[in-house]
Amino acid sequence: MTSDAGPTPDIHEYLAQLEDIPGTRIYTAARARRGYHINQFAMSLMTEDNRARFRADERAYLDEWPIDEAAKQALLRRDYNALLDLGGNIYFLSKLFSTDGISFAEAVSTMTDMSFPEYRDMMLRGGRSALGNRSIKGGY
Amino acid sequence: MTSDAGPTPDIHEYLAQLEDIPGTRIYTAARARRGYHINQFAMSLMTEDNRARFRADERAYLDEWPIDEAAKQALLRRDYNALLDLGGNIYFLSKLFSTDGISFAEAVSTMTDMSFPEYRDMMLRGGRSALGNRSIKGGY
Amino acid sequence: MARITAGVGSSHVPLLGVAVDQGKTEDDYFGPIFQGYEWTKRWEEEQKPDVVILVFNDHATAFDMKIVPTFAIGCGERYKPADEGWGPRPVPDVEGHADLAWHIAQSLILDEFDMTIINEMDVDHGLTVPMSMMFGTPDRWPVKVIPFAVNVVTYPVPTGNRCWAIGEAIRRAVESFPEDLNVQIWGTGGMSHQLQGPRAGLLNREWDNQFMDALIGDSDAARRIPHIEYLRETGSEGIEMVMWLIMRGALGKETRCLHRHYHIPCSNTAIGHLVLEPVETG
Amino acid sequence: MARITAGVGSSHVPLLGVAVDQGKTEDDYFGPIFQGYEWTKRWEEEQKPDVVILVFNDHATAFDMKIVPTFAIGCGERYKPADEGWGPRPVPDVEGHADLAWHIAQSLILDEFDMTIINEMDVDHGLTVPMSMMFGTPDRWPVKVIPFAVNVVTYPVPTGNRCWAIGEAIRRAVESFPEDLNVQIWGTGGMSHQLQGPRAGLLNREWDNQFMDALIGDSDAARRIPHIEYLRETGSEGIEMVMWLIMRGALGKETRCLHRHYHIPCSNTAIGHLVLEPVETG
Ligand SMILES: [Fe+3]
Numbered sequence: 064m065t066s067d068a069g070p071t072p073d074i075h076e077y078l079a080q081l082e083d084i085p086g087t088r089i090y091t092a093a094r095a096r097r098g099y100h101i102n103q104f105a106m107s108l109m110t111e112d113n114r115a116r117f118r119a120d121e122r123a124y125l126d127e128w129p130i131d132e133a134a135k136q137a138l139l140r141r142d143y144n145a146l147l148d149l150g151g152n153i154y155f156l157s158k159l160f161s162t163d164g165i166s167f168a169e170a171v172s173t174m175t176d177m178s179f180p181e182y183r184d185m186m187l188r189g190g191r192s193a194l195g196n197r198s199i200k201g202g203y
Numbered sequence: 204m205t206s207d208a209g210p211t212p213d214i215h216e217y218l219a220q221l222e223d224i225p226g227t228r229i230y231t232a233a234r235a236r237r238g239y240h241i242n243q244f245a246m247s248l249m250t251e252d253n254r255a256r257f258r259a260d261e262r263a264y265l266d267e268w269p270i271d272e273a274a275k276q277a278l279l280r281r282d283y284n285a286l287l288d289l290g291g292n293i294y295f296l297s298k299l300f301s302t303d304g305i306s307f308a309e310a311v312s313t314m315t316d317m318s319f320p321e322y323r324d325m326m327l328r329g330g331r332s333a334l335g336n337r338s339i340k341g342g343y
Numbered sequence: 344m345a346r347i348t349a350g351v352g353s354s355h356v357p358l359l360g361v362a363v364d365q366g367k368t369e370d371d372y373f374g375p376i377f378q379g380y381e382w383t384k385r386w387e388e389e390q391k392p393d394v395v396i397l398v399f400n401d402h403a404t405a406f407d408m409k410i411v412p413t414f415a416i417g418c419g420e421r422y423k424p425a426d427e428g429w430g431p432r433p434v435p436d437v438e439g440h441a442d443l444a445w446h447i448a449q450s451l452i453l454d455e456f457d458m459t460i461i462n463e464m465d466v467d468h469g470l471t472v473p474m475s476m477m478f479g480t481p482d483r484w485p486v487k488v489i490p491f492a493v494n495v496v497t498y499p500v501p502t503g504n505r506c507w508a509i510g511e512a513i514r515r516a517v518e519s520f521p522e523d524l525n526v527q528i529w530g531t532g533g534m535s536h537q538l539q540g541p542r543a544g545l546l547n548r549e550w551d552n553q554f555m556d557a558l559i560g561d562s563d564a565a566r567r568i569p570h571i572e573y574l575r576e577t578g579s580e581g582i583e584m585v586m587w588l589i590m591r592g593a594l595g596k597e598t599r600c601l602h603r604h605y606h607i608p609c610s611n612t613a614i615g616h617l618v619l620e621p622v623e624t625g
Numbered sequence: 626m627a628r629i630t631a632g633v634g635s636s637h638v639p640l641l642g643v644a645v646d647q648g649k650t651e652d653d654y655f656g657p658i659f660q661g662y663e664w665t666k667r668w669e670e671e672q673k674p675d676v677v678i679l680v681f682n683d684h685a686t687a688f689d690m691k692i693v694p695t696f697a698i699g700c701g702e703r704y705k706p707a708d709e710g711w712g713p714r715p716v717p718d719v720e721g722h723a724d725l726a727w728h729i730a731q732s733l734i735l736d737e738f739d740m741t742i743i744n745e746m747d748v749d750h751g752l753t754v755p756m757s758m759m760f761g762t763p764d765r766w767p768v769k770v771i772p773f774a775v776n777v778v779t780y781p782v783p784t785g786n787r788c789w790a791i792g793e794a795i796r797r798a799v800e801s802f803p804e805d806l807n808v809q810i811w812g813t814g815g816m817s818h819q820l821q822g823p824r825a826g827l828l829n830r831e832w833d834n835q836f837m838d839a840l841i842g843d844s845d846a847a848r849r850i851p852h853i854e855y856l857r858e859t860g861s862e863g864i865e866m867v868m869w870l871i872m873r874g875a876l877g878k879e880t881r882c883l884h885r886h887y888h889i890p891c892s893n894t895a896i897g898h899l900v901l902e903p904v905e906t907g
């Protein structure tokens with residue numbers, strides 16, 4: 064651990080660092096703003112009434128929200144990587160995969176290049192290594 | 204101004220000072236807890252629907268809230284000093300006197316020993332002096 | 344680079360909003376108050392700020408007792424005037440500046456201020472009355488606004504020192520925003536008033552003016568005024584003046600006074616109004 | 626006088642709640658995890674704390690994007706388990722300790738932490754899973770709980786240094802509460818995990834264990850670990866470990882380790898668990 068890191072970087076440097084992690088979308092202001100209604104939609108699935116209405120007609124339910132068509136399609140497809148790019152946050156989106164009745168691990172596996180059984184096996188073997196996964200620029 | 208006051212007092216001393224002001228109820232945690240539902244009731248009067256329901260039957264509206272009988276009576280009587288003692292806060296209670304259509308100054312005057320015209324005259328003459336009104340213990 | 348070019352202190356008494364909304368600003372009662380803002384209205388027309396960081400307190404409007412943030416910054420696109428019990432004021436919606444607001448929010452958190460970020464809220468007289476005093480009655484407000492809400496209702500409210508310090512941090516944050524923006528910061532509320540109890544109606548012309556004096560020049564003594572002094576000297580709601588310290592802190596080491604006005608009374612309250620600019624020091 | 630007698634660090638993976646609620650805690654997958662908590666369950670039975678200050682994060686449950694507080698303290702009387710998308714967990718309501726919570730809230734604000742006070746909220750797995758791990762499945766929880774919610778979702782989250790500092794301030798606040806109470810503080814979340822994107826599934830046994838090492842003894846180096854290091858080394862959700870720093874900060878200059886356990890994996894996550902007590906230094 065770099066236990067004596069210098070002073071806190073300024074906000075521009077701080078935000079730039081957050082974009083330097085491979086395969087990762089940190090939930091910054093820029094993403095929070097872009098994905099605002101995606102996330103608020105997902106939160107609405109925290110009551111059984113809303114989940115039932117959503118399950119009965121997903122498209123009609125989505126049409127009640129000011130979400131653009133690309134995001135609606137990504138939601139209908141359960142394309143979580145696309146949703147991350149559109150500003151979705153995984154804790155918000157978890158209300159959607161809980162509504163689908165799938166586990167956190169299975170939902171998460173769909174964002175990797177593995178099948179769920181392959182992903183589960185990787186986790187049982189100790190998970191993905193940080194090696195080579197820390198920095199895009201640094202390649203370490 | 205005591206511009207070089209010492210360090211911040213501890214919380215016990217701080218709270219004790221707040222009780223040392225004549226004719227004043229500072230909205231501390233103790234009051235906020237006691238008056239919780241009085242204040243939440245008052246907030247509910249921020250929609251015309253609720254104001255109309257309240258005006259139509261004040262007692263029935265109050266009975267929807269977990270407020271004790273003494274506080275309900277004080278609300279029905281518009282006894283704002285009693286309500287302050289019960290943990291009401293003036294900004295919350297202002298929703299009640301706005302519902303009644305009376306001005307802030309008139310509502311405030313009812314807590315003093317003056318009539319509204321007397322209170323208004325005092326304000327035009329420069330308001331109540333701080334002299335003798337600063338400290339109960341100190342009498343200054 | 345964005346920069347804070349001026350600070351304004353002003354009371355935000357709801358009755359002033361009523362006077363504007365009912366066209367009474369020139370009558371015997373309100374005339375002397377609004378005349379004190381005439382200079383500032385002209386000055387704002389010349390200054391044409393792009394953004395105002397408007398420090399105010401919510402008066403049990405957007406926040407009820409379920410949640411009480413000490414410092415909350417509005418990062419939304421738009422805010423509607425609230426219904427405070429007699430219907431919303433007939434004033435334009437307030438347009439936010441989400442880019443700068445989020446930049447300030449992010450910078451303040453990195454700078455170890457424990458901000459609450461707000462994306463949706465209605466704004467009450469604490470915010471809309473100063474807008475009316477500075478800009479009159481346009482169809483659309485001529486500036487974007489970053490609402491900065493301070494808890495001054497439930498005790499303890501933030502210390503004077505903390506308010507001053509967050510003002511200093513706001514200045515640093517604004518100066519690190521790349522876009523060229525003319526930003527003002529307004530501290531609202533006060534001056535002396537007490538709206539409750541047998542002591543209601545307390546006013547203190549002398550103390551209020553000492554407080555305004557203390558915000559001009561290079562002294563930072565005002566950040567150390569304890570809460571109990573505001574309460575004893577200026578009434579229970581005089582504590583709102585801690586919000587002026589955020590404005591003062593954001594102006595840097597030294598200030599110059601451009602305009603000053605004081606009048607007693609408006610409803611229950613002493614009206615004070617101060618326009619400051621930062622003095623650039625070495 | 627109230628005193629903080631111990632600190633507990635623990636992951637709060639939702640799947641552990643599912644295992645408890647479905648009686649799977651002894652199967653091949655979960656057995657090794659729950660065995661690591663057996664020592665702590667017995668120890669908690671002996672210790673009988675009166676109150677737990679439970680530092681956790683809300684996972685888009687009580688707070689949506691309308692309002693995002695950095696530090697929020699629950700001052701209410703009672704909290705219900707939340708419906709996170711599959712109905713509320715079948716666990717008891719959580720009883721608050723409003724007297725101590727308000728005392729801490731008031732003290733922290735005077736101490737210049739910009740708290741958000743919460744009186745009503747539902748609590749999610751971040752809070753209820755650690756309760757199940759330490760106390761099993763009683764009809765009623767054997768302690769009162771002060772929920773202390775930290776934003777670790779929307780960036781920037783509070784710095785490690787700020788987390789440690791608010792821990793220190795919590796300790797001062799607890800020690801100035803006159804009633805004789807045995808208070809524990811728990812830091813929850815982590816350890817390494819990433820729940821999103823192509824890099825999902827990252828775990829880092831070595832770094833996690835270095836982090837646990839760093840909380841034992843008298844070094845305060847961990848308060849200076851930058852956010853980017855958590856993210857690079859432990860996955861995007863590994864940032865939750867900053868909440869353990871609040872626990873550690875509240876234990877004073879030096880700690881002793883009473884129990885330690887680490888297991889990989891549970892669902893997407895590395896499970897770490899640490900029981901510390903303060904070492905009284907002259
Ligand atoms: Fe005000």
Ligand SMILES: [Fe+3]
Nearest residue numbers: 751814815865
């Ligand atoms: Fe978590």
